[in-house]
Amino acid sequence: MKVADPKTTAGRAFVRSLNILLKFARLYGYDHSRTVEQLNVAWRELQTAIPAGTDAGLLLGATGSQLLLDGVPLEGSLSEKQFAQLLSSAGLASVQFFPSITQEELSRFTQAFPIGKAKPAELAEQLKAALAGAGGVRINEVCFVATDARLKEASMAAQLAAATLGEDQDQFKQWLNDPQKLLEMIAAAQGSKGDGGNGAAAGDGGAAAVAGSGTGSGVGDAAGGQSADGGQIAGGRFYALASDAPAGGGDGAFYSTSQLNELVGSGTRIEARLGFGPGPGPGGGSGARSGTGSNSRGGGCSFADSSEEEIFGILSALTSIGHVGAGGTGGVAAAGVFHEQMSMLPGRAQDMLKAALAELASHAPDAKPDQSVLVQLAEHLAIRFALERYEKGEVKVNAVRQMLDRMNQEIESLRKILGAHEDKMTDAGLVVETHREILDRQFWAAVPESGKRTVLLSEEAWCIPPRNVQSYVTELIEQENIADAISILQNYASCADSQESDARKKAAAGLSEMAELYAKLDPRLLGEALRHLGLRLSVEQDAELQGVVSAAFVRLSQEAATSRCYPAMEQALELISGVETQRPGIARSLRGKMGIEERVPEFVEEALRARQAAAGLTSVLKMMPQTAMEQLAVRFNRCSLRNDAEQVANLAADLGEEGLQSLRSTVRGGPVAEAVEMVGLLSKLDAQAMLVFLPARMKDFPRVAQDRIIRQISSAGAPGRCRVLLEVLDYLDPLVMPLAIDEIGVTSDREALGRLLNIADGDLPQGGANYLRVKAVEALGRIHAPEAVAALKRLVESKKMFGWTEPQELRIAALQALEKLDPAWAIAFLPKSGLDGADLALAPLELASNSKFVRQRRHTRVRLAKPVTAVSTNLKEACRLEIKTASLTGGVATISRHLAPGTPVTLRFQVGLRNLQATALMRDYRAQDMAFEIVDMGLEERSKLRRLLADNLGSAPVSPENETIAPSSETPVPTGSRTAR
Secondary structure (H helix, E strand, O other), rough: OOOOHHHHHHHHHHHHHHHHHHHHHHOOOOOHHHHHHHHHHHHHHHHOOOOOOOOEEEEEEEEEEEEOOOEEEEEOHHHHHHHHHHHOOOEEEEEOOOOOOOOHHHHHHHHHHOEEEOOOHHHHHHHHOOOOOOOOEEEEOOOOOOOOHHHHOOOOOHHHHHHHHHHOOHHHHHHHHOOHHHHHHHHHHHHHOOOOOOOOOOOOOOOOOOOOOOOOOOOOOOOOEOOOOOOOOOHHOEEEEOOOOOOOOOOOOOOOHHHHHHEEEEEOHHHHHHOOOOOOOOOOOOOOOOOOOOOOOOOOOOOOOOOOOHHHHHHHHHHHHHHHHHOOOOOOHHHHHHHHHHHOOOOOHHHHHHHHHHHHHOOOOOOOOOOEEEEEHHHHHHHHHHHHHOOOOOOOHHHHHHHHHHHHHOOOOOOOOHHHHHHHHHHHHOOOOOOOHHHHHHHHHHHHHHHHHHHHHHOOOOHHHHHHHHHHHHHHHHHHOHHHHHHHHHHHHHHHOOOOOHHHHHHHHHHHHHHHHHHHHHHHHHHHHHHHHHHHHHHOOHHHHHHHHHHHHHHHHHHHHOOOOOOHHHHHHHHHHHHHHHHHHHHHHHHHHHHOHHHHHHHHHHHHHOOOOOOOHHHHOOHHHHHHHHHHHHHHHHOOOHHHHHHHHHHHHHHHHHHHHHHHHHHHHHHHHHHHHHHHHOOOOOOOHHHHHHHHHOOOOOOOHHHHHHHHHHHHHHOOHHHHHHHHHOOOOOOOOHHHHHHHHOOHHHHHHHHHHHHHHOOOOOOOOHHHHHHHHHHHHOOHHHHHHHHHHHHHEEEEEEEEOHHHHHHHHHHHHHHHHHHHHHHHHHHHOOOOOOOOOOOOOOOOOOEEEEOOOOOEEEEEEEEEEEEOOOOOOOOOOEEEEEEEOOEEEEEEEOOOOOOOEEEEEEOOEEEEEEEEEEEEEEEEEEEEEEEEEEEEHHHHHHHHHHHHOOOOOOOHHHHHHHOOOOOOOOOOOOOOO
């Protein structure tokens, strides 16, 4: 088993932490505690990746959307790919972290990344400015430098060969790499077999032998005679090709310098010289070369007339020549091997070789030597042979692929000799085009435009490599020929239903590769391609083909989700549902890979931001009711504004009965955590279902869950929520009952009058305390029901022998309610009530019916002139609170240690010489401050708290904005926003 490199493991951890750090910075800012803590985590992991005392640093590279760690690609998440894309877009090739880096330099590096919207081009400049003078980290930008001119126009194979062979080679190898010189060597090899007569061409190959003098069909006069085009040959000197020595006599293997230059001129003139091209004959002849060779005709050399055996013979000869060149052999020995290989080829094969090489030379007559000439020559021969046979109709497209595959195997040996460096690049993680792809691409490039269109609209379109199809369609799009482009892609997709297994396999793989093109050209094409693949999934029996089709189906589904093509997503989900009825195992596996369900949160957020669901989105969400409702419920519970909550509820209502049924089933029998999250949205959409399912489950829920449910029901604002709250009241934990009664009063529903009056008179739910009576009286004041006036007067007026019957706090609450219901009576009774204006100063706040917030503050919050200290008495580890602002129902305090929201805390307040106690539930957490809500308190203790707040009310009033409304305590507060306390 291979043991992972500790440095690589630590480096990967550092990259993840760095990405999380930048994400926290964008969300909260660089000064936030979570961002600072994440910076410390990243620093520790960077130290692990670059241990002290080592010289090696850490190199983080980026190419496109791929991150590389010390040159090794990292498999990252979508966010890490986006990080790589950001670096690449900014022109940054890599970031080098040295062992000398400090935490301060790492902080400077991260803070250079913008937290808002910024152009990628600005990132490089910001990093340069931030890292000025930093010695522990360096950024490397992408730049373009000059390269070897010989390789400027070379293919990838040529560059690999040049790097492998190097520059210090002998003359023979240099000539092998120059198509012009190689053509001369082949002509010389043929010429060495001639008769050496009076200038006439002879021999099997029909080569142009040059010797002697005369003006017949020879090439020129050795003593200053005329050249082929009528020019004079200066000095009459001749040179041999192999050694370039002066001519010493005539076996026909020697050429003058001017003749060599003419020989390697344009393609037409070379072919005419060698006897296989059009045009007039050489010298003063009449237009056809004299001689008895097998190719003495003046027409072109046809490859289609040859057999595969002849082509394979040429390829084998080129491989042997490549062995000689790569082995460093030169001089006479190398020339001998070369001549031997040429002599073994039939005359027609030699002519084909010369024709192919002459065409290569004619394409770039001034090009410098390229070390991949032999490979290019072999590929050119294979392509010409396959193309001519295809154009003659002797083979079909699928047979062409098979033919190219066989010839590619022969060329492979030559590539291994001259292209070993290609393997080194592959090992380094660089993408190099495969040899088969090279042949396919070259063949396709040589096919005429009319032939390409015919093939792509035929049943054999699957034979064309996807890269070539994509290139052709892209050209059609650029030419604004959209109709043909659509027809070609439709036809290619239909090949997935072919009767041939190979066709289905190739078509499925091609559709996977071209998924982005299908989505870009016309989203409806994605749906059509998915239909072909989905139908094939249900019936495909071959295991290998089933895997290929499944992968293509998943890829197209992912592209539909990425491009937000909702109709295609809907079709994909319908198809997978059909597959599930026949092959449930495969369907479950594919559903998790399609990437649609995991993007539901993104779909929901985009629909809410747009204020209107995109076409087809609702249908997609309907097909995933459970996932959709879970996300909508979470989003609904996070809303602090009424309009936002209504928008979420409307989107949920659009999902119809399927979505509602999902909510009902979860509340009725789902896990507690899931049921709690669904309650708010269900109460908004179907309050009647809440009455049926919730009370029976409520008694089994923990206090934290009950508390959250009551707050969600209240925030939903559904018309029937009062009845739901009354039904569950008796099942609640005693600490949650005050909240429920308070929310009942907020509904202003007269249906609650009877129960509230009973509680106010002392008929308490089981476990309830007198604090509930005060909350019930406050609720009666909010309902504004005249029927409650008599009961409230009785609470205020009742007396016993020595004082009042009811506690003062209860009488204050009742009189404050009467000020709203019967203000004249309240004013008249106040002087004899034993209460003064200070006692009535802190009355429950009037709630605005048209408030934009889902929850409103119920009591005036007072900023204390001097913080009040409170200490917990029920926790194992005491907790100290410095209360800054408070009301009769809670407050905000700086806390000595974090407590989870919902934690019950018994607090002892230290107010001068007085102490008072209360039970509270901790609420939201922001930095070092936590809100708390009082849920139980003795009425005498509440009177003490009232006097404390009344004493501070005049010295430090709270602004009217903060006094009347506030966002939900459960709503996350983004960085930089101002929250009312």
